[in-house]
Amino acid sequence: MKFRAIPFLCLFLGVLTGCHRPHSGPAESAPSLPAATVKVQPVERLRRWATEEVVGTVRPKLRAALEAKVQARIEEMLVVPGQSVRAGELLVRLDDREIRARYEQARAVYEQAERDFRRREKLFQEQTISRAEYDAAEAQLRVAAAALQEAETQLGHTRIVAPFDGVITAKHADVGDLAVPGRALLEIEDPKALRLEADLPEALLDRVQLGQTLTVRVPAAQVTLEGTVSEITPVADPRTRTFPVKVDLPARPGLRSGQFGRLLVPVAEVEAIRVPVRAIHVKGQMELAYVVKEGRAELRLVKTGKRLGEEVEVVSGLAAGESLVVESDRPLRDGQPVTIR
Incomplete structure (x- = not known):
């Protein structure tokens, strides 16, 4: 029985020895890999301003809804949505026959009143008529002149022109429709002067001031730009508790x-590690980066935070002072020899 137990004892000792054998990792196979040429940059903790994002809408600084000041049929519509127009350009022509008739009537009355006044002025100078008759003729001339000016103004309202250079964005009527005061016919805006309109929460109101420069991101246009705060409404909306803000x-x-x-x-100044986005490699749900340590590439599992343009914050996985690989002439593996360019 003693000799029969010896093989089992040797087998047990062999298993224990195998459990304590050093693990062969990538570093053992690394010498067989070709050296890669890499570009590195030191990992640094940088200070930046932490920000709160407030959503808004890009709108033109100049926009107008054009409507008729007189009631008349639309005789001619000269523009379509998307068309660029110049200030003073004719956009809509209304039927002016009725208004023109009133204008001609007012003009005839004015010309008659002017002739009467000239005759009475001459008679007054000759002391043939009284001062009262002269004053009455003068008053009639002024009334007729005012009526003519009113009729001329009404006639001008039958021609709707562009108030500024811009683009027609909407058309709400067409030829034959009845134009009435208070109902928009066209909408126009200036696309060259834009601003972001946002509703600022009351907790952030003390962080924004008139004339302040703030960063604005427009994802659809793929732009990040600096805008200037031009308006802050001093009264909050009682339903949303927000303050409308406009940024040019x-x-x-x-x-x-x-x-x-x-x-x-x-909102506050913070310190964090920021690295180029191209230095982070995404594989599935993992974010990876390589650092150079003792002439070899060392793989790190990292966790990123907010992206800032072409840089991203690294929450964990990297330490300040390490050499981060930002470019490589070939795909890297953990433990691969590297040459720093």
Whole structure:
């Protein structure tokens, strides 16, 4: 029985020895890998302003709804949505026959009143008529002149012109429709002068001031730009507890009225590690990065935070002072020899 137990004892000792054998990792196979040429940059903790995002809408600074000041049929519609127009350009012509008839009547009355006044003025100078008769003729001339001016103004309202350079954005009527005061016929806006309109929560009101420069992001246009706060409504909306804010934007290609935007309001200064986005490799649900340690690439599992343009914050996985691989001439593996460019 003693000799029969010896093989089992040797087998048990062999298993224990195997459990304590050093694990062969990537570093053992690394010498067989070719050296990669990489570009590195030191990992640094940088200070930045933490921001709160407030959603808003890009709108034009100049926009107008054009409506008729007199009631008349539309005789001619000269523009369509999307058409660019110049200030003073004729957009809509209304039927002016009735108004023109009143204008001609007022003009005839004025000319008659003017002739009567000239005759009475001459008679008054000759002291043939009294001062009262002269004053009555003068008053009649002024009344007739005012009536003529009113009729001329009404006649001018039958021609609707562009109030500024811009683009027609909407058309609410067409030829044959009855134009009445209070109902818009066209909408026009200036696409060259845009701003972001947002509703600022009351908790952030003390962080924004007139003339302040804030960052605005418009995802649809793929632009991030600096805007200037031009208006802050001092009274909050009682339903939403927000304050409307308007931020003037510089001209950028692709920026259009109606687009969704985000206003970044600084709230506190924080310190965090920021690295180039290209240095982070995403595989499935994992975010990976390589650092150079003792002449070899070392794989790190990292966790990222907020993206800031071409950089991203790294919450964990990297330490300040390490050499981060930002470019490589070939795909890297953990433990692969590297040459720093």
